Amino acid sequence: MAGSNSYTIVEYFGGDDGYRCGYCKNDKGNFSHGMWSHSMTVQDYQDLIDRGWRRSGKYVYKPIMKKTCCPQYTIRCHALNFQPSKSHKKILKKMSKYISKGELPTAQADGEPMDSVCEEAGPREPTKVCQSDLKVVANADIKDEVPNCSAATEVQKNSVDSTAGSSENSQNDSTSVSEGGTDAKASKPGLGADPSRPPCRKAKDLRKERRLQKDQKRQHGAGISLAKPANTNQPKTLEEFISESLEDNSSDRLEVRLVRSNPPSQQFKASFDASYQVYKLYQMAIHKDPPDKPSESQFRRFLCDSPLEAEHPPDGPEMGYGSFHQQYWLDGRIVAVGVIDILPACVSSVYLYYHPDFTSLSLGSYSALREIAFTRKLQKQSTKLCYYYLGFYVHSCPKMRYKGQYRPADLLCPESYTWVSVEQCIPLLNNSRYARLNQDPDAGDSQAVKDVGRALVLHKRTVMPYIVYSCKFKGRSDTAEVQEYASLVGQDCAERILLYRS
Incomplete structure (x- = not known):
């Protein structure tokens, strides 16, 4: 991989002090655990987030799961197999209506914002800053991100398929029958169904048939020949919903x-002020x-600065990693x-901010759907890049369950560092805030x-193994x-990442 000569360089801060929780508002x-990263390769960061780490600017932190008030579990979506739900389709339709008619929804959006809107509880501000011979790093003003979400889960109304068929009057002796009920008058013996009339059909079936006929006419008008009727049971893809x-x-x-x-492109520099104003x-x-409070310098540190080194391997996506x-x-x-961060195996969502005038468009959820579609597009260029990471899932905070x-x-199981489906995890988290998600007792940390x-x-x-360093400085x-x-970082990362020692 290009950039293999680069090193990840970090300073470790430990994790003894409690700080304010953005989920339950507990002050301590x-x-x-926290690290300040001077630089980081995309592969090292991929491996770190697969062990529960996450970055905020150049600060990289890992919740102490058994100790923290609101355990935060790393969550990923299988982008290639994702199929939008009814609530997701509503969000896309809402955007479509605004784009076509210019009308903003009057009510608050049904959809739930992305984690970038419902932010992570956030890391504490580092209390130690290196005075290394590498470079002087200003104290990171890490923002204490506070969830400020709209509804926790999208309200999904059950759509009732009304099959209101036209009530037919019996021609036999002018006898009327109430639909689904008993005869209004005593019916007289008759000869049964009129064999000259077609059999009755459900209104639902008639609607499906009319819809299919319209689709066939539209496709025929566009010069598309149909050898077979379209398979109406085939679900539309996310890309098709977005295109519509x-x-x-x-x-x-x-x-x-x-x-x-990072490093900032010309397009990023040209649009920086407009982007910052939206953030403010x-x-x-x-x-x-x-x-x-939302100063330009704070914006740069929080959302523009990144430790990730840009890499452009031949088997990677067109725009590279970073x-x-x-x-x-x-x-x-x-x-x-x-x-977002584009990494060897995933697109990782970091944050999302939007203009307040467009709150009702559910831009948090809309951007998540677009980022999933973007991940699927990148996978065609880089086959390993097939996951979409949504940050942390906090089951103890209902607003974050979306x-x-x-x-x-x-x-991500916090003990074995293996992945477990959400469906299997939810019963465990309903019983306890913290849980070992992988129930196999033999599954260990590889x-x-x-x-x-x-x-x-x-x-x-000077780079050296820790055993050499400890022999040179026995008094430490x-x-x-x-x-x-x-x-916390694992054996492989420990052998690649450079831990700064003063």
Whole structure:
């Protein structure tokens, strides 16, 4: 893979102090291990998120699952097998109506925003910053992300198929019969059904037949010959639903632009101010931030800075790997921005912010559907890239359960680091906030640390195994800290990542 000469360089902070939980509002109930990443390869980050880590800017953190008040389980969607639900289709239809007619929904959106809107509880702000000989890093103003969601789950109304057939008057002796009831008058003996008339059919079947005939006429008019009637039972793909929502004759045109945020592309630089202004409005309206809090520097640190090194391997996607912004341009202006990471096996959603004027369009859920479709597109260029990561699933917070609706989906077991389907996990999480999701007692951590001495450290610009470092500096008492760090990142990552030692 291109970029193989690059190293991931981190400083480990531990995880002893509690901080405010954005889910249950406990002031000291949230605990996580943290690292400041000076640089990171996409493969290392892929392996880290598959062990429960997640980034916020350049800060990488991992919840302490048994200790934190609201355990956060990494969740991924099998993008290739995803089929939109009724609620997802409603969101796409809502966007289609706005694009074609320019009318915003009057009521709050049915759909649930992405985790970028219902943000993760967020990491604590690092209390230690390196004064290394690599470079001086300013103290990261890591934002304490607070969930501020709309409805926790989309209300799905059961659509009742009304089969109101036309009531027919009997021609036999002018006798009327109430539908589904008894005779209004005593009926006289007759000869039975009139053999000259066609048999009665359900209105539902008649509607299906008329719809099929219309489809055949439309396709025939477009010059498409049909050898067989269309299979009406074949479900439409996500791409077909999205395409239908973007009609060519729409009054407002929606365009999704992918721009690299690190290193910043020319398109990113040209649209930076417009994107920042949307973020500022979003923070003030949705999170009630004062005008001076969502500063430009805070925006850069939180959503623009990334430790991920850009990589362009020959077997990777066209735009390469790394950190990007997906900008949603509607009628010539930015209305939403999805912050994503493109990694060897997945597209990872980092954050989503949008213009408050468009809250009713459920842009959080809409962007998730577009990002799933984007993942499917990338998979055609890079076969291993087939998952969509939605961040953390927090079952103890009802507002965060909506992520489980993007199915098929898996949760990461916090002990074996194996993936378990959401359907199997929910009964366990209904009984306990924290649970070992993989119920096989023999399933263990394949990356459990076997030899901490092989972990790489960086000291005074020199890379060496930890066993060499510990022999050179016998007076240092950091063995327990390095052991903890190695157990959290796993043996393979410990042997690739450079742990900075002052």
